Amino acid sequence: MILISGCSSGIGKALALALHARGAAVCATARRLNTIDDLAQQGLMTLALDVNDSASIAAAMDTLDARGVHLSMLVNNAGYGLMGPLADISAANLQQQFQTNVLGLLALTQAVIPRLAARRSGLIVNIGSVSGVLTTPFAGAYCATKAAVHALSDALRMELAPLGIRVMTVQPGAIASAFGDTASNTVQISDNSLFAPLAEAIAKRANASQQRATPARVFAEQLASAMLATKPPSLLRIGTGSRALPWVARWLPRPLRDGLLSKLFSLSKLKQ
Ligand code: NAP
Numbered sequence: 001m002i003l004i005s006g007c008s009s010g011i012g013k014a015l016a017l018a019l020h021a022r023g024a025a026v027c028a029t030a031r032r033l034n035t036i037d038d039l040a041q042q043g044l045m046t047l048a049l050d051v052n053d054s055a056s057i058a059a060a061m062d063t064l065d066a067r068g069v070h071l072s073m074l075v076n077n078a079g080y081g082l083m084g085p086l087a088d089i090s091a092a093n094l095q096q097q098f099q100t101n102v103l104g105l106l107a108l109t110q111a112v113i114p115r116l117a118a119r120r121s122g123l124i125v126n127i128g129s130v131s132g133v134l135t136t137p138f139a140g141a142y143c144a145t146k147a148a149v150h151a152l153s154d155a156l157r158m159e160l161a162p163l164g165i166r167v168m169t170v171q172p173g174a175i176a177s178a179f180g181d182t183a184s185n186t187v188q189i190s191d192n193s194l195f196a197p198l199a200e201a202i203a204k205r206a207n208a209s210q211q212r213a214t215p216a217r218v219f220a221e222q223l224a225s226a227m228l229a230t231k232p233p234s235l236l237r238i239g240t241g242s243r244a245l246p247w248v249a250r251w252l253p254r255p256l257r258d259g260l261l262s263k264l265f266s267l268s269k270l271k272q
Helices: 010-021 033-041 054-066 091-117 140-163 179-186 196-206 216-228 244-251 254-264 267-271
Strands: 002-004 026-030 045-048 073-076 122-127 165-170
Touching (some): 002 010, 010 033, 010 216, 091 122, 122 216, 165 216, 179 196
Parallel strands (some): 026 045, 073 122, 122 165
């Protein structure tokens, strides 16, 4: 059984359907069970799961155990983007961002590891982001969480290999989903913020993932193929910009890169 977090929309829902269509047994999860009623109607197993709630994680594991379900794969997909200049982000919002994208991901992973290790096999797929490779202005918090996901994945890959468990890091580019709307709703710029003149550029960054975005269904088909391959890759980059942006991060000299991104997000306006 493949357990996926965050199936209410976007990548999670599309991946659940793509894997189900290929005959894989899928347990689709979401915080609000009613958001995945459509998946239940199509024959997928569904469970409530909030990655930030240890009781919710434990209850989901208990349900799987009680039904005699053996997990073979976990997809850590749940996440969102907190946007805005770092100078303005509240401690509470920052904590919530790291809680969901990093700590929640690890908490669910820790619950699943013993179940995979018991059978000396399995695959853990962590949905990172191209944003964890190339940091941009106004997405510093989100980029930091995804860089952390990549680091956790690297350590897990080495630590779990002797137990027969593989780890795949996925770094999507721009994928059509609810991500842009959710990210846009996180922006809080007060009128007296130093960054108030850049409200438009901040809004542009918050919705950047939805520009020329790869359809979630197309993304999901490619990811499903990679997951079901005999030897799943340890790193997968899919979607608009997923190869070009890491190239920019790696090869463009830092002053040039900073200059381009600063211009793209109108930072020079702050000098006036
Ligand atoms: P999405 O449509 O907004 O889906 C995000 C999912 O995460 C939703 O199902 C949401 O559930 C769920 N979620 C949020 N907090 C949760 C929690 N505490 N517990 C359980 N589920 C939670 O966006 P998406 O693009 O499909 O995002 C999926 C993943 O891909 C995220 O990790 C995101 O960072 C990553 N990603 C997306 C893009 C892109 O361009 N779209 C690019 C790179 C990486 P609710 O409906 O309950 O909020």
